[in-house]
Amino acid sequence: MTNIFIKSASEPEPTNWKRYFSFSTDHKVIGVQYLVTAFIFFLFGGLFAMIVRAELLTPQLDVVDRSLYNGLFTMHGTIMIFLWIFPANVGLANYLIPLMIGAKETAFPVLNAIAFWLIPVVGILLLFSFFLPSGTAQAGWWSYPPVSIQNPSGHLINGEFLWLLAVTISGISSIMGGVNLVTTIFRMRSPGMTFLRMPVYVWTTFSAQLLQLFCLPALTGAAIMLLFDLSFGTDFFSPFKQGDPVIYQHLFWFYSHPAVYVMALPAFGVFSEVIPAFARKPLFGYKTVAISSLLISVISTLVWVHHMFASATPNWMRILFMATSMLVAVPTGIKVFAWTATIWRGKLHFQTPMLFALGGVAMFLFAGISGVMLASVPFDIHVNNTYFIVGHFHYVVFNTVTMALYAGIYFWFPKITGRMYSEGWGKLHFWLTFIGANLNFFPMHPLGLQGMVRRISSYDPQYTGWNVVASLGAFLLGMSTLPFIANIVSSWLRGRKALNNPWNATGLEWTTSSPPPIENFEEIPIVTSEPYGYGESHRLAADSSSI
Amino acid sequence: MRNFNIALLAIFVGAIVLASHALGQQAYNWLPVAATTEADLVGHLFSFLVTLGTIVFLGVMGMLLYSILFYRATKNDPSDAPAIRGNLKLEITWTVIPILLVIWIASYSYNIYQRMSILGSLPLVHLHIMEAPAYAEMGSSDMQPAEQIEVVVKQWSWSFRYPSQNVTSTELHLPVNQRVHLMLQSKDVVHGFYVPNFRIKQDIIPNQTIPLRFTPNRIGKYQLHDSQFSGTYFALMTADVYVDSPETYNQWLAEAATRPPVPAVNLAKSEHSQPPKTPLRSKWHTVSPAQPPVVNK
Numbered sequence: 042m043t044n045i046f047i048k049s050a051s052e053p054e055p056t057n058w059k060r061y062f063s064f065s066t067d068h069k070v071i072g073v074q075y076l077v078t079a080f081i082f083f084l085f086g087g088l089f090a091m092i093v094r095a096e097l098l099t100p101q102l103d104v105v106d107r108s109l110y111n112g113l114f115t116m117h118g119t120i121m122i123f124l125w126i127f128p129a130n131v132g133l134a135n136y137l138i139p140l141m142i143g144a145k146e147t148a149f150p151v152l153n154a155i156a157f158w159l160i161p162v163v164g165i166l167l168l169f170s171f172f173l174p175s176g177t178a179q180a181g182w183w184s185y186p187p188v189s190i191q192n193p194s195g196h197l198i199n200g201e202f203l204w205l206l207a208v209t210i211s212g213i214s215s216i217m218g219g220v221n222l223v224t225t226i227f228r229m230r231s232p233g234m235t236f237l238r239m240p241v242y243v244w245t246t247f248s249a250q251l252l253q254l255f256c257l258p259a260l261t262g263a264a265i266m267l268l269f270d271l272s273f274g275t276d277f278f279s280p281f282k283q284g285d286p287v288i289y290q291h292l293f294w295f296y297s298h299p300a301v302y303v304m305a306l307p308a309f310g311v312f313s314e315v316i317p318a319f320a321r322k323p324l325f326g327y328k329t330v331a332i333s334s335l336l337i338s339v340i341s342t343l344v345w346v347h348h349m350f351a352s353a354t355p356n357w358m359r360i361l362f363m364a365t366s367m368l369v370a371v372p373t374g375i376k377v378f379a380w381t382a383t384i385w386r387g388k389l390h391f392q393t394p395m396l397f398a399l400g401g402v403a404m405f406l407f408a409g410i411s412g413v414m415l416a417s418v419p420f421d422i423h424v425n426n427t428y429f430i431v432g433h434f435h436y437v438v439f440n441t442v443t444m445a446l447y448a449g450i451y452f453w454f455p456k457i458t459g460r461m462y463s464e465g466w467g468k469l470h471f472w473l474t475f476i477g478a479n480l481n482f483f484p485m486h487p488l489g490l491q492g493m494v495r496r497i498s499s500y501d502p503q504y505t506g507w508n509v510v511a512s513l514g515a516f517l518l519g520m521s522t523l524p525f526i527a528n529i530v531s532s533w534l535r536g537r538k539a540l541n542n543p544w545n546a547t548g549l550e551w552t553t554s555s556p557p558p559i560e561n562f563e564e565i566p567i568v569t570s571e572p573y574g575y576g577e578s579h580r581l582a583a584d585s586s587s588i
Numbered sequence: 589m590r591n592f593n594i595a596l597l598a599i600f601v602g603a604i605v606l607a608s609h610a611l612g613q614q615a616y617n618w619l620p621v622a623a624t625t626e627a628d629l630v631g632h633l634f635s636f637l638v639t640l641g642t643i644v645f646l647g648v649m650g651m652l653l654y655s656i657l658f659y660r661a662t663k664n665d666p667s668d669a670p671a672i673r674g675n676l677k678l679e680i681t682w683t684v685i686p687i688l689l690v691i692w693i694a695s696y697s698y699n700i701y702q703r704m705s706i707l708g709s710l711p712l713v714h715l716h717i718m719e720a721p722a723y724a725e726m727g728s729s730d731m732q733p734a735e736q737i738e739v740v741v742k743q744w745s746w747s748f749r750y751p752s753q754n755v756t757s758t759e760l761h762l763p764v765n766q767r768v769h770l771m772l773q774s775k776d777v778v779h780g781f782y783v784p785n786f787r788i789k790q791d792i793i794p795n796q797t798i799p800l801r802f803t804p805n806r807i808g809k810y811q812l813h814d815s816q817f818s819g820t821y822f823a824l825m826t827a828d829v830y831v832d833s834p835e836t837y838n839q840w841l842a843e844a845a846t847r848p849p850v851p852a853v854n855l856a857k858s859e860h861s862q863p864p865k866t867p868l869r870s871k872w873h874t875v876s877p878a879q880p881p882v883v884n885k
Binding site: 092101102103104105106107108109111112174175176179180181185187188191193194195200280281286287320321322323325326327328329351352353355356359360363364367368370371374375377378379381382384385386387388389390391399402403406407410411413414416417418419420422423425426427487490491492494495496497498499500501545571574575576577 | 618619620626629630633634637641644645648649651652655656659660661665666667668669670671672673674675678679682683686687689690693694697698700701704706707708710776777778780782784785787788789790791793794795796798811813814815816817818819820821822823824859863864866867868869870871872873874875876
């Protein structure tokens, strides 16, 4: 059976640590490459945020000059979205999806590898722009024209140029990754793994990656048009030459709102794997949770104008998109209630992955409620472009998605490395992160309600108090990554050997060795029941007989 | 035992509703002082949203915390919990309740937005939700004689022109209790008109004139901020807004009309020529500030 999968390439891939620095087509290697690369960029993005928070410690401008401030928040947002959350999610999915569906590989291994190797290119382009005489892009991660295409330096190669190039390449990479993951889930499930037997993490990744295929081309197209406006004299978005800057906003948000769900859906997937394992109970209402993932995707393609309630949008558009935006609360609510019901009457164990998952769910609840508020047009008009929005989306992208990524990394660490992490360091990491994140992002809500506008480098002294709290929280949050790094590095090198199934969890990835062999399974498993068979006699979904 | 549990649940729900109501009443104070009739409406909406949101938050958090406290596994217990896979009735309930809640929130928001009519009126839909309709006072507000003021933005300055008196100013003066009609225009990039006390915000798209209507109802001095990122000196782009009594307003207009027009003082311009000495300096190219507006005051 195995010899048909032997690589046709003449040179065998390295099997030691060197394989992580090679053009590997093994989805597990690519998964780790994505995760480690993304985490390095996460540190850069975090460092930029800390400089921004240092500037905002006082009302006056006293740390950086205005151009540098604008460049820093632009790079912070861009790096966190395009180089941390997207690639980290894709990395985790790359590692897990074939294992979870009982496949030996992904559908397009070479495409997969190319998609990964584009990520460092994106990162180098963005970071290099700090050294240009024109500086980095400074128009925020939305890069709205006309301010983004003003190009005061007059140089052809300027920060905005590199930024648009980077976003375009990142878009191409994500579309490649999406093609690979969607095809893998559609075509490569093991016998018996029907759609309604797939773990929720597979469902959420499927739903998220479908969004990449459907919506991302809009942003990639917009970035290319903006690049032409910036550098080659076209006028797609120039208001004084019969272009329309508002069309750019529509194209941008047509992708960038669904993008929030591309980021958040896999987080919901992680919660749905971790919580049952540590509550020792099946996921409550598995089918509704699974299908609501797809519903979230569908609805999220019809809500983008809620980012533009204060833009040049007519009344009918504001009202229509208010209604669609609020509908998202229904399938997401189903998920939160299902997780709550899963731990109800469970037998809860509080290892690090569970702490991150529960912390993430609690803060997502908060983010979801402020999200419904923001869908309300009259309230949004007051807080649009204020710190209330900044607080809201950090509760989503950090307090929910990044918490879920941490939960996932700790949960699958034994599977990926074959070693256990240190529980004490993990718990310390959780508490520092949880406290730091809330200190950092909660104060942004009262600041926004008071009317503090986002993206300002100096502010009215009346806002000082909450800004000091937020800045201290940001520094604590920065420090909180240190125990994580120490834990991961030392455990990877010297941690206790992990069992194949250290959490006694269900799911096919736990039926193979830790770390899994090159082709994942000794024998392709046959699936005979729904996932999450905790408390049932046939706990593992897989049957042990072979093909 | 069953009755006891129901009683406990009733106490839990009652406590949450009371706490949420109290927080909803507090919510008015989290916003800056309201200075327009629209701001009063948004205040009610916000209080309503906070009340409902708190009920949901405390309800779910209560269940989560209860589980965390009382359903801990005993040490070294490897056994599983009961294999409860779901409950159709419960799942239908928690799908239907959010649908009803968002319909309620959306209708109430529509109602408020209709009464604000900042971009002109919406089709009137009678929604008998939460409180008695107040169209009589608000619905007709478009009929009031509106004071028309031209607002012109550039990188990075505001100017306000009063066509009836041919006065241009860097300060925005508005008569109290009168419907105001602003004509927003940008000369370069997208900017935004935002006065937190007014709860009103509108992007200003270059090469368009965007009308914005509202009714200031509290005399005082407020601050206008650019709300859409407009480049290097975005943070400096503020202006003073005065809501005046009719007498003060007319007096100010008449006085301003007598002053000779001069180029305005401009923060972006002065900072551009003399940048602050911050420890981290980039020396990156920046767009030069546009010529400050020529104003009477």
